[in-house]
Amino acid sequence: MKAPFSAYLDSLSPSLKTLVGILGKSFEYVSILSTDSVGFTISISQRSKSVSGKNMTTERGNVVRVYRNGLYSEYAFNEVPENMELLAESIKNELNRQFDIMAKTGTRIYDTPVLLDEPLELFVEKETQRLPEEEDMKRLVDQFSAMSDCGVHTIPRALDCRISASSTHISKMFISENRFLRQSYVYTEGTCMAYAPSDAGEIKLAYKGVSGCCGPEVLDGLNDVLANMPKTMEEMLSSEKIVPGEYEIITDPGISGLIAHEAFGHGVEMDMFVKNRALGAEYIGKRVGSDLCTMHEGALCEESVTAFVFDDEGTLAGDVTEIDHGILKTGICDALSALRLGTKPTGNGKRESFSHKVYTRMTNTIFDSGENTLEEMIASVKFGYLLEGTESGMEDPKHWGIQCIMSRGYEIKDGVLTGKVVSPVVMTGYVPDLLGGITMASTDREVEGNGGCGKGHKEWVKVADGGPYLKTKARLG
Amino acid sequence: MFARILEKINALGCSIWELSETTTRGWEFYFIRHELDQNRVTDVKSFNVTLYRPLEDGFLGSASGEISPSATDSDIEKSLSDIYFQASLVKNPVYQLNDKPLNPGEMKEVDIAEIARNFISAMTNVSETETEDINSYEIFVKENTVHFLNSNGVEYTIRYPSSMIEVIVNARNGDHEIELYRCFRSGTCDKDKLAHDIEKALRYAKDRLITEPTPKLQDMDVIFSTDDAVQIYKYFASKASADMIYSKLSDWTCGKDISENMTGDLITLKAVSSLKNSSYDFPVDEEGAAMKDCTLIKNGRIEKNWGHRRYCQYLGIQDSFVVQNFVVEGGRKSEEEIRSGDYLEVVEYSSFQVNTMGGDVAGEIRLGYLHQNGNVRIVSGGSVSGQMSDVIPTMEFSSETEQYNNAVIPRVTRLKNLKITGVV
Numbered sequence: 001m002k003a004p005f006s007a008y009l010d011s012l013s014p015s016l017k018t019l020v021g022i023l024g025k026s027f028e029y030v031s032i033l034s035t036d037s038v039g040f041t042i043s044i045s046q047r048s049k050s051v052s053g054k055n056m057t058t059e060r061g062n063v064v065r066v067y068r069n070g071l072y073s074e075y076a077f078n079e080v081p082e083n084m085e086l087l088a089e090s091i092k093n094e095l096n097r098q099f100d101i102m103a104k105t106g107t108r109i110y111d112t113p114v115l116l117d118e119p120l121e122l123f124v125e126k127e128t129q130r131l132p133e134e135e136d137m138k139r140l141v142d143q144f145s146a147m148s149d150c151g152v153h154t155i156p157r158a159l160d161c162r163i164s165a166s167s168t169h170i171s172k173m174f175i176s177e178n179r180f181l182r183q184s185y186v187y188t189e190g191t192c193m194a195y196a197p198s199d200a201g202e203i204k205l206a207y208k209g210v211s212g213c214c215g216p217e218v219l220d221g222l223n224d225v226l227a228n229m230p231k232t233m234e235e236m237l238s239s240e241k242i243v244p245g246e247y248e249i250i251t252d253p254g255i256s257g258l259i260a261h262e263a264f265g266h267g268v269e270m271d272m273f274v275k276n277r278a279l280g281a282e283y284i285g286k287r288v289g290s291d292l293c294t295m296h297e298g299a300l301c302e303e304s305v306t307a308f309v310f311d312d313e314g315t316l317a318g319d320v321t322e323i324d325h326g327i328l329k330t331g332i333c334d335a336l337s338a339l340r341l342g343t344k345p346t347g348n349g350k351r352e353s354f355s356h357k358v359y360t361r362m363t364n365t366i367f368d369s370g371e372n373t374l375e376e377m378i379a380s381v382k383f384g385y386l387l388e389g390t391e392s393g394m395e396d397p398k399h400w401g402i403q404c405i406m407s408r409g410y411e412i413k414d415g416v417l418t419g420k421v422v423s424p425v426v427m428t429g430y431v432p433d434l435l436g437g438i439t440m441a442s443t444d445r446e447v448e449g450n451g452g453c454g455k456g457h458k459e460w461v462k463v464a465d466g467g468p469y470l471k472t473k474a475r476l477g
Numbered sequence: 478m479f480a481r482i483l484e485k486i487n488a489l490g491c492s493i494w495e496l497s498e499t500t501t502r503g504w505e506f507y508f509i510r511h512e513l514d515q516n517r518v519t520d521v522k523s524f525n526v527t528l529y530r531p532l533e534d535g536f537l538g539s540a541s542g543e544i545s546p547s548a549t550d551s552d553i554e555k556s557l558s559d560i561y562f563q564a565s566l567v568k569n570p571v572y573q574l575n576d577k578p579l580n581p582g583e584m585k586e587v588d589i590a591e592i593a594r595n596f597i598s599a600m601t602n603v604s605e606t607e608t609e610d611i612n613s614y615e616i617f618v619k620e621n622t623v624h625f626l627n628s629n630g631v632e633y634t635i636r637y638p639s640s641m642i643e644v645i646v647n648a649r650n651g652d653h654e655i656e657l658y659r660c661f662r663s664g665t666c667d668k669d670k671l672a673h674d675i676e677k678a679l680r681y682a683k684d685r686l687i688t689e690p691t692p693k694l695q696d697m698d699v700i701f702s703t704d705d706a707v708q709i710y711k712y713f714a715s716k717a718s719a720d721m722i723y724s725k726l727s728d729w730t731c732g733k734d735i736s737e738n739m740t741g742d743l744i745t746l747k748a749v750s751s752l753k754n755s756s757y758d759f760p761v762d763e764e765g766a767a768m769k770d771c772t773l774i775k776n777g778r779i780e781k782n783w784g785h786r787r788y789c790q791y792l793g794i795q796d797s798f799v800v801q802n803f804v805v806e807g808g809r810k811s812e813e814e815i816r817s818g819d820y821l822e823v824v825e826y827s828s829f830q831v832n833t834m835g836g837d838v839a840g841e842i843r844l845g846y847l848h849q850n851g852n853v854r855i856v857s858g859g860s861v862s863g864q865m866s867d868v869i870p871t872m873e874f875s876s877e878t879e880q881y882n883n884a885v886i887p888r889v890t891r892l893k894n895l896k897i898t899g900v901v
Contacts, residue, residue, distance in 0.1 A: 051563045071515070072515050074518070075517070076517070076520070076521060101593060102516070105594060106601075108512045110509045137562075195834065205835060277613070357515065398654075399656075401841060424837050426839045426862050458641075458660070475859065477862050477896060
C-alpha cells in the first residue's frame with residue numbers, strides 16, 4: 001500500500017501558498033516547509049511498560065525561510081491562523097525586532113546569494129505494508145511482552161529484557177514561488193536490550209536492532225534478534241578488559257558503518273567547509289584510504305530510516321560517491337552552504353524538526369563491499385579482534401581524529417577466534433591511517449538505522465550507516 | 478485549547494490524567510566569525526497528555542501523546558480515544574499521581590531580546606588575537622512557559638529562561654590550525670563567566686597547537702577540571718534514582734554505602750530547589766511535585782533516593798521529586814593539593830562518557846597536560862578508560878567548587894589508576 005500524504009497538509013497548502021505570495025512582496029526569496037508526522041513508541045520490559053504517540057520524529061508544524069539583502073532568516077510556528085495577512089505581519093514584526101538587535105550590536109551580515117528556486121512539482125507516496133497510526137497496538141504489546149518474558153528466561157542472569165520500537169509516518173510539504181513538493185513515507189525501528197550483572201557486579205548490556213523504510217512489519221525481525229541474545233550476553237559476562245595497544249581489527253557491518261559515519265560522514269559535511277572546520281576541504285582529489293575504500297552517501301543509497309525523496313530545503317535526494325577507491329571525491333551539502341561554496345546541493349539539508357535550523361547532515365553513509373569472505377579475513381589475522389556492538393562515536397572533522405566505543409571484541413590469534421571476549425573497547429586513531437589500513441572487505445554488507453546522530457552535541461536526526469566487514473589496524477583501549 | 482482537551486478527557490470517562498501546555502518562544506542567531514549567518518524565531522506550542530485507567534488485578538494502565546495546537550475537535554477526540562485505548566494495554570503496578578497543592582510563586586518575566594543582545598555583545602567583546610580567535614558560534618535563547626494540571630487538582634504555571642551557546646575557537650601557527658568545541662548552557666547570559674570561559678578555551682587552543690602524541694603509560698591518575706566532570710557526578714545522582722533501582726540497574730538504596738573501603742573523599746550530593754542561572758531554575762517537576770533542598774548522598778552513604786513518582790511509590794520513597802539541580806560539596810583538599818605528583822589532566826575529550834548503566838568511563842584525548850616527574854608535556858591522541866566501581870573508593874576532589882549550568886561540582890576531580898592508551 002501507499003503511505004498516504006497528510007490530508008491536513010493538503011488542506012493547509014492553499015493558505016501557505018498565499019503566505020508565500022504575501023511575504024514575497026517583502027523578501028527576495030520565500031519558502032515554507034510543513035510537516036505532519038504521526039507515529040508511536042512502545043517499550044515493554046518486565047519492570048516497566050509504556051506506549052506513547054510521540055517519538056523523535058513525530059511533529060506537526062511549519063517553518064518559513066525568507067531572504068533579503070544577503071541574509072536568510074527563519075520563523076517556525078505551529079499555530080496557523082486563518083488570516084495569512086496577519087501571520088505575515090507577525091512574522092515580519094518579530095524578524096524586525098531581531099534586525100533591531102543586530103543594528104544595535106553592529107552585527108555584520110555573512111553575505112550569501114539568493115537561492116535559485118527552480119520550478120518543480122513532485123508528489124511521492126512510498127510503499128509500506130502497514131501504517132503506524134493503524135498498527136494493532138494490542139498485538140504489538142502482547143508480542144513484545146512475550147518476547148520480554150522469553151528474554152529473561154533464556155538470557156543468562158538477565159535482570160530484565162526490554163523490547164522497544166518506534167514507527168513514524170512522515171509527511172512533508174515544501175512550498176516556494178516555483179516549487180510544490182510533497183512526500184510521505186514510513187520508517188520503523190526496534191531494539192532488543194537485556195542487562196545482567198557480571199561476577200564483579202558490573203552491569204553488562206546486550207542489544208541489537210532492526211530498522212527500515214517500511215512499516216511496523218519490520219519488527220517481526222526482532223524475534224531473530226532475541227534468539228541471538230543469550231549467546232551475546234554469555235560473551236559479555238565472560239568478557240575481560242582489553243590490554244591497550246594497536247591491533248589488527250575486523251569490524252562488523254555495524255562498526256564499519258560507525259567508522260564511515262564518524263570519519264567521512266561528519267568529515268565531509270560541507271557546512272563545515274564554509275566555516276573552515278573540516279580538513280576534508282583540502283583533500284578533495286587526494287588519497288584518504290586504501291584502494292578498497294569506496295564510500296557512498298545519500299538518501300537514495302538505501303531504503304533505510306532516512307530514505308526521503310526531498311530534503312528539508314526542497315532539494316531532491318541524492319547518491320554521492322564520497323570516496324572512490326581511496327580518493328576523496330566530494331562532500332555532501334545543504335543548499336545554503338552550496339551557494340556559499342559555489343557548488344550544488346546534494347540533498348543533505350536536514351532539520352531535527354520543523355522548529356530547528358537546517359544543517360548539512362548525513363542520510364545513508366555506506367562503505368562498498370569487497371571480495372573476501374569473513375572466514376578469509378579472520379584467517380588472515382595474526383593477533384587482533386573482531387569488533388561488534390556500536391555504543392557511540394564522535395567526529396573530529398578538523399583534525400581527523402576518531403573515537404568509537406564498542407561493546408565487545410572477539411580475540412583472534414593465528415587466524416582463529418579464540419573464544420576470548422574483551423569489553424568495552426575504545427578505538428581511537430587518525431582517520432586516514434584507519435581507512436588507509438583497510439586490506440580486506442567482505443562481499444556482503446548491512447545497513448543499520450537505529451538511534452540518532454547529533455551535530456556537535458545537539459540537533460538529533462535519523463541516519464543510517466553500514467558496509468561490509470572490513471579489516472584494518474587500530475589503536476584499542 | 479487546554480479547556481477543550483480537558484472537556485474531551487472528561488467526556489471519555491477518564492478520571493486520572495495529566496495535561497500540560499508548553500509554549501516556547503525562541504530567538505536564535507548563528508555566526509560565522511562575527512558575521513551573522515542566519516537569524517531565527519521559533520514560536521511553538523504543544524499539549525502533552527497522559528491518560529490512566531485502572532485495570533484488573535491491581536494494575537494501572539497509562540499511555541501518552543501530544544496534541545497539536547492546530548488539531549480540530551475531531552482530531553483531539555481521535556487522539557484521546559487512541560491514547561485511552563492504549564492505556565488499557567499497558568499494565569503497570571498501581572501508583573498515585575501527585576496530590577499536594579503547589580505554590581510555584583510569581584511568574585518570571587523573560588526578555589529574550591535582552592538576553593540575546595547580551596550574548597551577542599559578550600561574544601563581540603571576547604579578547605581575540607591574530608592567532609587565537611572565534612571560528613563560529615550559535616546562540617539559542619528561549620522563554621519557556623508551562624501550564625500543568627492533573628486530575629487531583631495539582632496545577633502550576635511557570636515561566637523560565639533557558640539558553641545555550643555553542644562556540645568553536647581556533648588557534649593557528651602558520652598553516653597549522655586547530656579548533657576546540659565548547660557548549661555552554663545556562664538560564665540567561667552571564668557575560669563575565671562566558672568571557673572567562675571562552676578566553677580559557679582560547680588559551681587551551683593555543684596549547685593544542687603544540688601537542689605531542691600521548692605516550693604509552695601505565696595506569697595513571699587523571700584529573701578532570703572542565704564540564705566533563707559533570708558526567709562523573711551525574712553517575713552518582715543517577716545511581717541514587719528510584720528509576721534505576723526499580724529497574725535493578727542500581728542497588729544504591731537508602732542507608733547503603735556507595736562503595737566499600739572508601740579511602741578518598743566521601744561524596745555528599747544535594748538536590749536543590751533553586752540554582753541561580755541554571756536553565757532548570759524552576760520550583761516544580763514535570764509531574765507536579767514541588768522541588769526541595771535535600772541531601773541524596775552524605776559522606777558516601779545514600780541518604781535519600783529520588784525519581785519519578787511512579788518508581789518512588791513502588792519503592793516506598795516518600796516526598797520525592799525529579800531532581801533538576803544538584804550541588805556536590807567540596808572535598809578535603811584544595812585544588813592545589815589535588816594537583817600534586819604525577820597525573821594526566823585532560824581538558825578536551827572528543828566525547829567523555831560515563832555509562833550510567835554499566836559504569837564504564839571512556840574518552841579520546843584531544844588535549845591533555847601530562848604531569849610526570851615535575852615536568853609538564855602537552856599531549857593529544859589515545860584514550861582514557863576505566864570503571865566507576867574501581868575508582869569510587871579512592872577518588873579525590875577539591876574543596877573549591879564550580880557551577881556548570883544545573884550542577885555545582887568540585888573544581889577538580891582526581892580519578893586514580895585509569896587506563897591510558899597512548900599513541901606512541
